[in-house]
Amino acid sequence: MKKKNVMGICTAVCICLLILWLLQALLMPKYMSESQEGALIAEYYDEAGGNDVIFIGDCEVYENFSPITLYEEYGITSYIRGSAQQLIWQSYYLMEETFKYETPKVMVFNVLSMKYDTPESTGNLKHREAYNRMNLDGMRWSMSKWNSISASLTEEEKEWGGNWSYIFPILRYHDRWSQLSSEDFKYIFKRDEVSDNGYLMQVNVKPVTSEHVEKPIADYQFSENCWEYLDAMKELCEKHSTKLVLIKAPSLSPVWWDQWDAQIEEYAKKNGLLYINFLDYQQEIGIDWNTDTYDTGLHLNVYGAEKLSSYFGKILKDEYDLEDHRNNEDMSSQWTKKVNSYNERKKLLEDIRDNKN
Amino acid sequence: MQFTSISFLAFAGLLLLIYYIVPKKLQWVILLIASYIFYLSAGLEYLFFIVFTTITTYIASRIIDSRLAKQKLYLAEHKEELSREEKKEYKDKIKKKNQIALVVYLVLNFGVLAVCKGLLIVPFNQMATNTVLGFLSLGLPLGISFYMFQSVGYVVDIHRGVVRAEKNFFKVTLFVSFFPQLVQGPISKFSQLAPQLFSEHSFDGKKLSYGLQRILWGFFKKLVIADRIAAAVGALKAPEYEGMGFLLLATFYAVQIYADFTGGIDVAIGLGEAFGIQMTENFVRPFFSKNIAEYWRRWHISLGEWMKDYIFYPLSVSQPMRKLSKFTYKNMGNLGKRIPVYIASIITWFATGIWHGFSPNFIVWGMLNCFFIVLSEELMPLYAKFHARFGLKDKKIYGLFEMARMFTLMNLIRISDLFPNVSLYFSKLLSLVTNPDISVLWDGRLLNLGLTGLDYGIIGFGILVMLTVSIIGEKKGSVRDLLSQKPAVLRYALIIALLIITLLVGSYGIGYNASNFIYNQF
Incomplete structure (x- = not known):
């Protein structure tokens, strides 16, 4: 083959790859105004390092705990690595990945995902794939991401492309060209921060009006698969001399059955771990279900999250003797910006809410 | 492993790399291994069928060929001693024996085909459903109609003395199972395909480039046109569509099957070309x-x-x-x-x-x-x-x-x-006269077929591209040859555009019904 031809082919291939890369960047969902939880995982990398506490889990962490309150009241630096309907293996691989960036003193894991044995067991498969995307697309490439993808694929995803469509997301989002908005062009190369250290703020109020009732289930036993991942988390934390804390956030739905609680309680006891079911401490926390939830008790709003964080911060401080970073000059200037940004966001959202009303 | 799956693309890419790296004398072995990996990816349960055809083909071909060789040798050795009648008698004896071997071979193989095509599989699956045998439920073995016809053609050609039997069992195995043509043809003749399969191929940039272009063209037809129009074809089958609705169904189905089948053949032939193997053409712009x-x-x-x-x-x-x-x-x-x-x-x-x-x-x-x-x-x-x-x-x-x-x-x-249901088919045909129902063209029902206006636009664009390429092909010959004479910038721009259109507009992935090539089922 002539040298000129080779050069021509190489140039064409490079141009083609460049176009595909640009198209991929354009077509991927940005999660800036809608489904903002999809942007959470990727945001971590800008804030990685220097956190004493890392929260891992589903919406029950990124909606119910406020790292800014933990800092303001106790000087605890923390970050929430939460994502929508995060499954336990996704939590495990996120934890594994987090240890590559920093070694926190405490790792807090919300145990609700123990109820899901397989991606299919979450019920709504259409949403499951979307949740997988929100959990996995934002992760930086590593073996942790690869393993998390492999563990998370639904049968439909396996049938169509499997891991490949995560390696080349354009294969998944190729048909979004018909739904592109100005947001897709605006955020093609950059993103705004939608969270405050992983906390996705909600200021609306939608009180609990009736008791959440669910039908009893046939088998309350957590699956072997979930226990294995929980064991793996425990071992991972032990390896890094990090304390693993198991929590159940005080969300009223989905129901956290007593039988599940007993199993986690026993596990924590057996392994010397701290387990707090915040549902048992609603009064002490001061949650008022008329004012502290934005969706009738499924999640707390910012007012509830601040109360819960204030309560939990004291436990963390007392149990693990965490440093008060407010006295640290470098840290405090950095966190003061975060506090300001948090307050600005809160005010802005409250204004929007009040104007709507 | 479907031709349109990412796994297949990765498989084919890796294979091409290995094919041109290994010593040339091992290339056919690589193709054989790849063919069986491809076949096994459809399910272990179908292995029996292709192995059965391969073994019976090998045995029948060797028996028939050795008798013919023996006959030739005997007649040459006894040329002077035997009278014409004696020679004829001897030939008839051999012919009869070979005919018996051929008939046994045909009965065995067509028997298996008949069983697979409906005499066994449907009743077996009905029986197995909801029983412990459910996991054994079978589908039609991948490509059975194609590889079996190709094998039968080979044995009959040997019987006719057109070709000699291949002595190497594994080479026969490759001829039967060569994966690009395994699922939907083309059905090749041994004399045309085998020499290419077993010969050594040096890397040829032009062949590779032509092959890849043809694969891309096949993907365009399959993903942009065939799989998108499939929804409307499915919907128009409903009883309420008669007259013009039925005519539309027939037209849409023509577009679907043409784009689907020729698309699959383009992928198969293109892949062959990339390996330096020229397979027989299966379509020459039939709608002209x-x-x-x-x-x-x-x-x-x-x-x-x-x-x-x-x-x-x-x-x-x-x-x-x-x-x-x-x-x-x-x-x-x-x-x-x-x-x-x-x-x-x-x-x-x-x-x-x-x-x-x-x-x-x-x-x-x-x-x-x-x-x-x-x-x-x-x-x-x-x-x-x-x-x-x-x-x-x-x-x-x-x-x-x-x-x-x-x-x-x-x-x-x-x-x-x-x-x-044949009577339904004829009643639909009759409805062209009895119930023309032309209003389907404008009363909005066409937008209830699972296709939006945008989908129709994409299909229309796809058909226009396909038609343009066909007209050029019909009037001026190979489009790829013509393209190769154009300036490199234009050539690459067109190829990149086709790739991007296929990638963006193709009906594939989550949210689309992954569909096999239609001819995979035969």
């Missing part, structure tokens, strides 16, 4: 045909050739047919001379129908094709007079009319594929 005989010389050519070589011709020249020909000629004149040919045609088209499936609609499909072929043969003199009287033959507009007439006729025959 002006009569039915021409159409069948352009559509699914390899199956037509197979039927002609191994059923039609042997039948036409068989002793009973020759006797019949004499008899009918004596009693009916010129028409009588054609009757045996028509009988052979009926049998051939019956077999072609059965090849597509053990279902009444496929037999009706075959018989309708046969009917119109015979009819057009019989009416040919009348047509000739008509054309001469009005000087139509050279008029472009009349040529276009002939194409449109053939397109519509073949669409209306082909659509029987979708109606296993």
